[in-house]
Amino acid sequence: MVNYIFWPTALLHREKLLDNQQLVAAAVKLEESDYVVLDIQPIDEIHDELTYPYICVGTRDKTGNWSIDIPDFNVVEFDIPKPNRMQFFSITPISLILPEKETTKCDIYEKLPNLKKLVEYERYKAPNSKLRNSIDIINTYHIHVRAFREANPSFTDFKDEGNGDTQTRPSWYESSTLYKIACVSLYYVMIAVCSISYYGSIALNSTRVPLINISATAKQIDLRLQQICYFPLQFLRIHQAKKLERKTPKFEDSGDKKEGENKELPYTYYPDYIRFYNTLWLIVNDISFGLIISAFLKDNHDIVVDKLSHVIPETLYYTMGNITKFLADNPFGIKLNNELASFLAELFLWIMEFSYNSLLKFTSDRSKLSIFIWVVTKACSILGLSFGISLLIDFFSLLSFHIYLFYHISSKLYHWQANAIVSLFYLFCGKKKNVLRKRIDYDFFELDELLLGTLLFIILIFLMPTVLSFYTCYSVLWMVTIYFHILLNSCIGLINHFPLFAFLLRTKDSRRLPGGILIAIKRHKTGRSVFYLKNNALPISMMFKPFLFSMDRIKGYYFSISTFKCLLNGLPISVRKNELYDELYAYLPEHPVDIFSIKSKLQGILPTNV
Amino acid sequence: MANSEPWTRLLWIKQQYPDNYTDPKFLEFMETMKKKREGPPRIEYDYDQIRKDIMKFYNIFLNSCFIYIVFTFIYYYNYNAIHLAGLITILTMLVSTHRDKELRSLLNVKSSLIIVFMLLTLSPVLKSLSKSTASDSIWTVSFWLNILYILTCATSSLSPSLHKEDSAKQQASVFYDINDHTNNKPSNLATNLLLANVAMLASRLETTTDVFCFLLICIQVNIILPRIINISHVKVATLSSMLVYLFVGVSIGYRATIIFLTSSVSYILCMPRLFHYWQMNYRRRDYEILDLWDPRTPVVDVK
Numbered sequence: 001m002v003n004y005i006f007w008p009t010a011l012l013h014r015e016k017l018l019d020n021q022q023l024v025a026a027a028v029k030l031e032e033s034d035y036v037v038l039d040i041q042p043i044d045e046i047h048d049e050l051t052y053p054y055i056c057v058g059t060r061d062k063t064g065n066w067s068i069d070i071p072d073f074n075v076v077e078f079d080i081p082k083p084n085r086m087q088f089f090s091i092t093p094i095s096l097i098l099p100e101k102e103t104t105k106c107d108i109y110e111k112l113p114n115l116k117k118l119v120e121y122e123r124y125k126a127p128n129s130k131l132r133n134s135i136d137i138i139n140t141y142h143i144h145v146r147a148f149r150e151a152n153p154s155f156t157d158f159k160d161e162g163n164g165d166t167q168t169r170p171s172w173y174e175s176s177t178l179y180k181i182a183c184v185s186l187y188y189v190m191i192a193v194c195s196i197s198y199y200g201s202i203a204l205n206s207t208r209v210p211l212i213n214i215s216a217t218a219k220q221i222d223l224r225l226q227q228i229c230y231f232p233l234q235f236l237r238i239h240q241a242k243k244l245e246r247k248t249p250k251f252e253d254s255g256d257k258k259e260g261e262n263k264e265l266p267y268t269y270y271p272d273y274i275r276f277y278n279t280l281w282l283i284v285n286d287i288s289f290g291l292i293i294s295a296f297l298k299d300n301h302d303i304v305v306d307k308l309s310h311v312i313p314e315t316l317y318y319t320m321g322n323i324t325k326f327l328a329d330n331p332f333g334i335k336l337n338n339e340l341a342s343f344l345a346e347l348f349l350w351i352m353e354f355s356y357n358s359l360l361k362f363t364s365d366r367s368k369l370s371i372f373i374w375v376v377t378k379a380c381s382i383l384g385l386s387f388g389i390s391l392l393i394d395f396f397s398l399l400s401f402h403i404y405l406f407y408h409i410s411s412k413l414y415h416w417q418a419n420a421i422v423s424l425f426y427l428f429c430g431k432k433k434n435v436l437r438k439r440i441d442y443d444f445f446e447l448d449e450l451l452l453g454t455l456l457f458i459i460l461i462f463l464m465p466t467v468l469s470f471y472t473c474y475s476v477l478w479m480v481t482i483y484f485h486i487l488l489n490s491c492i493g494l495i496n497h498f499p500l501f502a503f504l505l506r507t508k509d510s511r512r513l514p515g516g517i518l519i520a521i522k523r524h525k526t527g528r529s530v531f532y533l534k535n536n537a538l539p540i541s542m543m544f545k546p547f548l549f550s551m552d553r554i555k556g557y558y559f560s561i562s563t564f565k566c567l568l569n570g571l572p573i574s575v576r577k578n579e580l581y582d583e584l585y586a587y588l589p590e591h592p593v594d595i596f597s598i599k600s601k602l603q604g605i606l607p608t609n610v
Numbered sequence: 611m612a613n614s615e616p617w618t619r620l621l622w623i624k625q626q627y628p629d630n631y632t633d634p635k636f637l638e639f640m641e642t643m644k645k646k647r648e649g650p651p652r653i654e655y656d657y658d659q660i661r662k663d664i665m666k667f668y669n670i671f672l673n674s675c676f677i678y679i680v681f682t683f684i685y686y687y688n689y690n691a692i693h694l695a696g697l698i699t700i701l702t703m704l705v706s707t708h709r710d711k712e713l714r715s716l717l718n719v720k721s722s723l724i725i726v727f728m729l730l731t732l733s734p735v736l737k738s739l740s741k742s743t744a745s746d747s748i749w750t751v752s753f754w755l756n757i758l759y760i761l762t763c764a765t766s767s768l769s770p771s772l773h774k775e776d777s778a779k780q781q782a783s784v785f786y787d788i789n790d791h792t793n794n795k796p797s798n799l800a801t802n803l804l805l806a807n808v809a810m811l812a813s814r815l816e817t818t819t820d821v822f823c824f825l826l827i828c829i830q831v832n833i834i835l836p837r838i839i840n841i842s843h844v845k846v847a848t849l850s851s852m853l854v855y856l857f858v859g860v861s862i863g864y865r866a867t868i869i870f871l872t873s874s875v876s877y878i879l880c881m882p883r884l885f886h887y888w889q890m891n892y893r894r895r896d897y898e899i900l901d902l903w904d905p906r907t908p909v910v911d912v913k
Contacts, residue, residue, distance in 0.1 A: 335742035338738075427798075429798070429799050430798025447833065448724040448725050450805065451725055454806055457806070462739045463739075
C-alpha cells in the first residue's frame, strides 16, 4: 500500500529560506486519510512530542536532503487553496444547480440495464475514502494549521505569509448604532417583502389550472417571487460558511468525530455563494437590458404602434382569410370536393370573423396598442427585459388563438378520417384487427358489412385530399407559431438562467469552480516521481447542463421524427413551455421558501444590543 | 437415440431430433427425385380441368362486362334506370324463390333491408363525391379496378381439387348445391374491389335515383346472382355471351364485335392447349422437393 504525502508548495518556498538548517516536517494524518504536511520547523526548536493526529513525517539534514520516515511513499505537491478567494478542490465536479434537483438518470443505463448492475456491483466499488478525506483536509488547510499551532505552541513562532489571515476583526462601523438600526429595519423590510412574495407565489400556483401554466408573465412573476423568497436562505448559508471559517475545528480527540462534521465544511457552501450572486447578477443584467430596450421603445413609440396596428390585422386576419379562401377553391389545381371544402372554409372564416370582431379589432386599435406598448416599456425598464418579453408572449398567444383553433379542428378531422380509412382498408382487404392478439387477421364478412365498409371507404378516400389540404396548411401555420413561441421563451430562459456569474468566475479564477482533480507528474527527484495536485476547471458543458437538457427536450418535441409522425397521424402538438423549461428552474427549490420558517435563524445573525 | 415418432420434413414442428439431423433416407429420396426429373412426366394433367378454369376467367369477365353495359345504358342512353332495376330485381326474386333455402342463408330480410337503406342514404353523397374529378381519371381507375377484380375473383375461386364426379354434378345443374360452399364464394377482397369500382362509376351519374338503381343492379348481377346461379354452366354462359356481343354489336359496331369475338374464341380454344403444353414440357418437376418441406402457407389455427 503506497502512502501519499501531500506537500504544500508554500512550504517549499519556506524551506529555501531556512537553508543550512536541520528541519522537521509535521503532518496531520487521520485514520482514514493520507499525510498532509502542515508545517516545517528547524529541529532544534522542537521541544515536545507530536501526538495524534499529528505526526512527524521526515527530517532534512543540513545539505538539503529529506529523509522520510514513512515506507512506500509518494509526494504530491499542491497549492494551498485560498479560503478568502473561495478556492477549493473537489473530486467530483461541483453542481451549479441544487443538489436535490440533480437528475441522475443516465440514458446508457436505460438502454443496457445490466451495465448498471455491473457498475454498481460491490466489488468494483472502492471502500477507500482516503483521498476524499485528504482533499477535505487540504480544503480546510488553514483551519488545520491553526488548530495544529494551538496544540503545539513550539510551531507558532514562524509567521506564514501564504495562508492569509481569516480571523477578520469586526469593522468599525459594525459597532455603530446607526448600522444596527439599519440592520434591524432592513430585517423587517425583508421579512415583509419575503412573506408577500411567498403568498404571491402560492396564489399564482393555487388555482385549479395554475396561472403560471397559462401565462408567461405569471410564470415570470412567479420566478422573481420565488427568487426573492430564496434569497434569505441563501444568505443564511453563505453566512454560515463564513462563520465556519472562523471556527477552529475540534477533531483532535478522535478521527471519527471528524467524519460526522464532514458536511459542515465551509467550502460546501461555496456553490450557494455562486448561485446567490448569479441570481443577483442576472436580475441586474435583466434590468439593464430592459433599460436599453425600453429606451428604444420610448423613442420609437409611434413607429412601433403604427407598424403593429398595420401588421397584426394584416397577417392574422386578412392573410389567414385569403389562405382559407384559396384552399376552398381547388388550390394548385388539386381537385377538392367542393361541398366539403366550402363547408370547412365557411367554418374557418366564421371563426376568423369572430376572433377578429372580438379580439383582433380591439387589440390592433391604435390607442389600445399604444397603452400596451407603454406597459411593455415600463415593465422593461422597472422589472427587466424578461417581463417585457413575457408580456409579448402572452399578447401573441392571445392573438394566435384562432390559429390554434384552426389547427385543432383540422387535426381532429384529419386524425379521425385517417384512422377510419386505415380500418376500412383492412375491411377492404377482407381483414380485421384482432385486438386480443394485436395483429391483423383474415375474417369473413357478410355482404352488407362489405358493402357499407367499401362505400364508406370510397367516400372517405374521395374526401381525404380536401381535409388533408386544410390540415397541412393549418399545421404548418401552427408550427410556425410554435417556433416563434419557443424562440421568445428561449430568450427568457437565457435571460433568467444564464450561468453568467459562474462563467465570469471560470475566466477569472478557475479554482473557484472545480470540476474534479488531476494528479500529474511534476518532476523526478532522485529517482522518485513527484506529483502535483491540479484542479480541473468545471467543463462548460456542465455549466450549461440545464440548457442542454432543455435543448434536448425542444429537439425531441418539435424538431424530431416523432414530431413528424405526430403530424402525419394528426396527433395534437402544443406549446409545452412548462415541460421545456423546467430544467432551468433547477437553481431554485421546488416550493417557495417560507420566511417564517427561518426567522429565528435570521434573527440570530442580527447585531445584538440595539 | 430411439425416437418413437419418425422424422418429418416440417420446419415449424418441434421434433425430438437435433437441428442438423439428416434422415438416413435422404439420399434415397434425392435419387428418386432425380429419376423423376429425368424420366417421362408421370403426372397426368387433367385437360378438362384446365379448360374449365380458363372458361371461368372468361365467364367472370363476361359478368363484369354487365357493369359497363348497365352504366352505358344509364349514362349515355339516358335509359330509365328504374325499369332496368325493377326487371333485374324481379329476376333475382324469381331465381331466389326457385331456391328458397338459398335466399334465407345468403340474403336474409335484415341484411337486404340494410343494403337497400344504406344505398338510399349514401346515394346523394356518392353523387356529389367526384364532381371536381375529371371523367377520364374515373374511367382509368375503374378499368384497373376491374382488371384487379377479375384476377382476384378468378384466382380465389379456382378449384384444383374437384373430383370428376363432383364437377360432373356441377355441370349438370344451373344452380349451385346449397351445401357446397367450396366453389361459389369469391374472396372479400374481390367483392370489395367490385364494389369500389361500382361506387366510382356511380359517382359519375346525374341523379340520386340513377345512382341507387345502378348500385342495386350491379350488386345483384355481380354478387348475388353468381352465388346462386352457376355462371360457368353452358346455358348461362351462352346467354350472357349473347347479351354482351349483342350490346357491343349494337352500340359500337360490327367491326369491334368481330375483333372481340375472334379474340374471345381464340382465347377459349388456344389458352387451355397452350397451358397444357407448357405444363407438360416446361414446368419444373422438382417442385415436389420444395413442396415436401413446407406447404406454401402454414396452417396456424386449425379448427
